[in-house]
Amino acid sequence: QVQLQESGPGLVNPSETLSLTCTVSNGSISTYYWSWIRQPPGKGLEWIGYIYYSGSTNYNPSLKSRVTISVDTSKNQFSLKVTSVTAADAAVYYCARGPPGSGSHRGYYYLDVWGKGTTVTVSS
Amino acid sequence: EIVLTQSPGTLSLSPGERATLSCRASQSVSSNYLAWYQQKPGQAPRLLIYGASSRATGIPDRFSGSGSGTDFTLTISRLEPEDFAVYYCQQYGSSSGFTFGPGTKVDIK
Numbered sequence: 446q447v448q449l450q451e452s453g454p455g456l457v458n459p460s461e462t463l464s465l466t467c468t469v470s471n472g473s474i475s476t477y478y479w480s481w482i483r484q485p486p487g488k489g490l491e492w493i494g495y496i497y498y499s500g501s502t503n504y505n506p507s508l509k510s511r512v513t514i515s516v517d518t519s520k521n522q523f524s525l526k527v528t529s530v531t532a533a534d535a536a537v538y539y540c541a542r543g544p545p546g547s548g549s550h551r552g553y554y555y556l557d558v559w560g561k562g563t564t565v566t567v568s569s
Numbered sequence: 570e571i572v573l574t575q576s577p578g579t580l581s582l583s584p585g586e587r588a589t590l591s592c593r594a595s596q597s598v599s600s601n602y603l604a605w606y607q608q609k610p611g612q613a614p615r616l617l618i619y620g621a622s623s624r625a626t627g628i629p630d631r632f633s634g635s636g637s638g639t640d641f642t643l644t645i646s647r648l649e650p651e652d653f654a655v656y657y658c659q660q661y662g663s664s665s666g667f668t669f670g671p672g673t674k675v676d677i678k
Contacts, residue, residue: 480667490606490614490657492667505666539613544661554661555604555619557626562613 447472449540449560456566457534463527463565467540474498474521476547480556481514481525483536491536496523497546530567537562571596571662573670581678588645590673592658597638602661605634605643608672609654617656618643645675653677 453465467479481493494504496514504512508527516523527534543556572595582588592603600621606614616625618634621641631646645652658670 482667489671490659490669492669494666503666506664541613552601553620554602554667555616555625555659556606556614556667557616557619559613559615 447542447558449542449558451538451540451560451563453563453565455564456568457530458569459531459567460529463525463530463534463567465525465538465540465563465565467523467525467560469521469523469542474516474518474523476545477542478544478546479516479523480541480543482539482541482556483534484539484562485533485536493525493527495544532567535565535567537564570665571598571660571668573658573660573668575656575658575670575673577673578671579674579676581676582648583678584648584650586648588643588648588652588675590643590645590656590675592636592641592643592670594639594641594660598641598660600637603634603636603641604659606657606659606669607652607654608657614657648675 448470450468457463475498478495478497480495483491494514496502496516511528513526539562540560541556542558544554574593576591603621605618608614617632622634633644635642655672655674657672
């Protein structure tokens with residue numbers, strides 16, 4: 446079945462840019478949207494944004510000014526950049542599949558496959 | 570922006586008991602936009618229910634979802650040892666995107 450794997454630096458300096466990549470294996474990146482979600486230590490889940498294979502995006506309004514999500518269909522990967530990071534950006538970052546972009550489940554909004562998550566620390 | 574409230578914050582039950590978790594939205598939510606997730610310590614969330622009442626692939630039938638409008642419920646009919654975890658509800662809004670409730674922790678009594 447489809448598997449997702451996050452990769453990227455685990456430590457980022459304050460004020461710099463956080464960059465993560467999610468690799469999709471055992472499935473195509475088309476027909477779904479692909480999301481990033483984060484979870485600060487001991488806290489709940491915060492959706493960051495999603496991208497479709499065509500490149501169309503939707504971002505959390507509270508993060509929109511600092512976030513860019515991109516897709517590379519040739520590599521079956523999508524990526525996240527968060528600029529000007531602070532301690533508040535420290536979290537476990539998850540990539541996930543969803544929402545469905547076509548087929549019978551288009552119009553449903555859920556995240557059905559998740560990566561294991563990667564921890565990002567913000568510190569100098 | 571639609572805000573989700575989950576209650577109770579913590580539910581202490583014994584294996585074999587029934588668990589009823591509530592998710593209330595500040596405005597009406599389309600059922601297609603309501604989902605439930607289970608998260609265990611150190612693990613990613615797992616989709617349990619989508620469309621308010623449809624079980625995701627591989628989810629046991631002891632998990633069921635119901636509700637509409639502003640009030641939704643996740644029921645676990647008989648708690649198994651592996652069901653003790655944190656449960657989140659999620660909705661989607663056209664202006665806010667995905668938002669999650671604060672979670673309900675189901676722990677062993």
